[in-house]
Amino acid sequence: MTVAVALLTTALVIVIALLAAAGAGKLARLDGATYPAALTRATTAFAAVITLAAAVAGALAALFA
Template sequence: MTVAVVLLAVAVVIVVALMAAAGAATLARLEGSTWPSALTRAALTFTTVITLAAAVTAALTPLLP
């Protein structure tokens, strides 16, 4: 059961990171930036969301039984 919950949580985090990256790329393109610049912003946003999820997980781990 625990493995299923962990896999589901990882899947949700990845989906949220992809959605945030797509939003960042769309906003960058609407501002008039080039495709490489928009993809760079998307990649940066994706890695930031993944890093934030890892930091929150590390912070909450001691609270779990």
């Protein structure tokens, strides 16, 4: 895998994580949560997406190694 593909994949994962976090924060605010609570939910969603991407990457790396 070239460096360019790795960087593009990383950027795509970060963009998807940011979109998931923004959606979670917006839904939390629509549900009536305070700004700190909505930020906490958004942060949790961002961390979950990044963790899931790392787990999938690790599984694929072990599969192809």
